[in-house]
Amino acid sequence: MTPGTRRAVGFALTSLTGLAAFIIIAMLAIILFNVVENGAGGVTWTFLSQPPSDGMMGGGIFPAIFGTAALTLLMTVAVMPVGVLTAVYLHEYAPPHSLFARIVRVAVVNLAGVPSIVFGLFGLGFFILFVGQGMDRALGHEEMYWAQPGILWASLTLAVLTLPVVIVSTEEALRAVPMDHRTASLALGATQSQTLGRVVLPGALPGILTGAVLAISRGAGEVAPILFTGAAYFLPDLPSHLNSQFMHLGYHTYVMATQSPDVEATRPLLYSTVLVLLLLTFALNLVAVIIRTRTRRKAAGAH
Amino acid sequence: MDRHAIMEQGLTQPLIAPALSPAARRRQLREKVIAGFITLMAFTGIAALILIIIFVAKEALALFTEPEARHEASLSKMFLAQDVAPGKPPFRWQPVSKIPKVSMIPLFVGTLKTTAVSMLVAVPLGVFGALFAAEFAPRRLRELLKPVIELLAGIPSVVLGFFALMVMSTVVKEALGFDRPLNAMVAGLGLALAIVPVIFTVSEDALTAVPRSYREASLALGATPWETAWKVVLPAAAPGILAACVLGFGRAIGETMIVLMASGNADVISWSLGDSARSLSATIAAEMGEVVVGSPHYSLLFFIGVQLFIFTFVLNLMASTWTKRVIRKLTGGAA
Numbered sequence: 001m002t003p004g005t006r007r008a009v010g011f012a013l014t015s016l017t018g019l020a021a022f023i024i025i026a027m028l029a030i031i032l033f034n035v036v037e038n039g040a041g042g043v044t045w046t047f048l049s050q051p052p053s054d055g056m057m058g059g060g061i062f063p064a065i066f067g068t069a070a071l072t073l074l075m076t077v078a079v080m081p082v083g084v085l086t087a088v089y090l091h092e093y094a095p096p097h098s099l100f101a102r103i104v105r106v107a108v109v110n111l112a113g114v115p116s117i118v119f120g121l122f123g124l125g126f127f128i129l130f131v132g133q134g135m136d137r138a139l140g141h142e143e144m145y146w147a148q149p150g151i152l153w154a155s156l157t158l159a160v161l162t163l164p165v166v167i168v169s170t171e172e173a174l175r176a177v178p179m180d181h182r183t184a185s186l187a188l189g190a191t192q193s194q195t196l197g198r199v200v201l202p203g204a205l206p207g208i209l210t211g212a213v214l215a216i217s218r219g220a221g222e223v224a225p226i227l228f229t230g231a232a233y234f235l236p237d238l239p240s241h242l243n244s245q246f247m248h249l250g251y252h253t254y255v256m257a258t259q260s261p262d263v264e265a266t267r268p269l270l271y272s273t274v275l276v277l278l279l280l281t282f283a284l285n286l287v288a289v290i291i292r293t294r295t296r297r298k299a300a301g302a303h
Numbered sequence: 304m305d306r307h308a309i310m311e312q313g314l315t316q317p318l319i320a321p322a323l324s325p326a327a328r329r330r331q332l333r334e335k336v337i338a339g340f341i342t343l344m345a346f347t348g349i350a351a352l353i354l355i356i357i358f359v360a361k362e363a364l365a366l367f368t369e370p371e372a373r374h375e376a377s378l379s380k381m382f383l384a385q386d387v388a389p390g391k392p393p394f395r396w397q398p399v400s401k402i403p404k405v406s407m408i409p410l411f412v413g414t415l416k417t418t419a420v421s422m423l424v425a426v427p428l429g430v431f432g433a434l435f436a437a438e439f440a441p442r443r444l445r446e447l448l449k450p451v452i453e454l455l456a457g458i459p460s461v462v463l464g465f466f467a468l469m470v471m472s473t474v475v476k477e478a479l480g481f482d483r484p485l486n487a488m489v490a491g492l493g494l495a496l497a498i499v500p501v502i503f504t505v506s507e508d509a510l511t512a513v514p515r516s517y518r519e520a521s522l523a524l525g526a527t528p529w530e531t532a533w534k535v536v537l538p539a540a541a542p543g544i545l546a547a548c549v550l551g552f553g554r555a556i557g558e559t560m561i562v563l564m565a566s567g568n569a570d571v572i573s574w575s576l577g578d579s580a581r582s583l584s585a586t587i588a589a590e591m592g593e594v595v596v597g598s599p600h601y602s603l604l605f606f607i608g609v610q611l612f613i614f615t616f617v618l619n620l621m622a623s624t625w626t627k628r629v630i631r632k633l634t635g636g637a638a
Contacts (some may be wrong), residue, residue: 100342110620191330
């Protein structure tokens, strides 16, 4: 091959990889453009603050927004302490070359790969049928109280699903805290737990928050795990107890898109619901990205 | 004596520790309790994985222990061809008909068809995109690609399913002339949207782990940037890229909402991409809501869950082994 053809072939193939990158960017742009174009008109204050009416043909999606928020709030409360402390164990407390720590890591990696629908089965089999029935029997409920789908079981299922997200981001945050801070604190006579609580965790706080935000964004969008653990298509009331069923933006989207008697009539509402869901998850992701870049820059500056 | 000898002596002959004050002892105890509590918390991840296996398998176990379920859904009925009237398909998934038909073959075919389409689209896009980002892209463009991938990964799968159902189905139907709007092709393309970020991210990590010296050596020998990327960097990162594809494959098998919304969900066996397809995961999602707890059908759905769990578990294990291998190779056995 002459140098000329070599360069030409190289240029052509390099452009091919550039084309792949361009297609990826274009796909995202098309999805966003399509959803914004069709949905933006319908997102009004009434839409955000009113319950659905006219057999889902009109009104708003307030109960679905409320349900999604309540669900993810409960999930966050459940997952954060466990996830953060697991990461603290892995990075701060585990002895070097600890077999237990290695097993925990393998378990977390595999937990992250379990399909979300299997989490749904797990939520049904474990939380509702095993724990729920056990609680009903222990607390003497004659009728089903805990052994039925509800917001508590759905949020705990999502908590298990998002556990790896929290562990991985917290560990990254702990890694960014310089070793000097720990040794300085220990040298001043602080115990390991004092060092952890007053030096390491405050230093890692932005990264831990990133983990929380990523977990919320993931949890808010997942539908498969809540299909049979608590989501409902339409409810007259907002969830008021831990065993109440709830409406959910993602589930709402799914049912409206697949089971609507009149697709054309619900189309604008559907697009607006999707836009709200997308805005919610994107806003959360954006917050996570911003916090993370700032922490990384700070960590890079410290070394 | 030199310093080392003194230190060694200090280690082998420890001074007798002074008696601790009650306050110090309390503090030591508190430290132990806290350390114990944190270690206990670290069990949760393991416990979750084990409980998932136990409780999903437990509900499926009835298929093998209860006579009624064994009669209605034996392994041979699930996986072998059934004797049926001539002209009728030997493999059917109709668990709620008068004579339940529980063949899993249509579900396997449906899953395979949708995942195959998604891999054919997502692997070239993801790997080439990552190659571009790691080797050729100007810095600005690379910094644009990263958040784009993160946003794409952040789109909930129900939204991708919605997009496949409302937009892609009509486009694909008209472009390829299919009979029905919802088919394996549309579901596969929707799935591709979900797995491109996975393949891109893991591939790019593997490519950027290749040391600079490899590239500099190759360029110094007179190779063009493209030849360097194709013949040096890509082979060095190959196990990591394979891991990326396997991870994407696992994600595609388990992904539920996209296939449920866009595939049409009919239990037909055909290799045409224009036909409707029913996947393993979508079957669970579609039928679990109406099933009687404890019935053979219910156990069957959990049995599908067990199979999904095993498939993805094995794929993830393979992927993590390969990722570790590429890191070990490129860092010279340090990791």
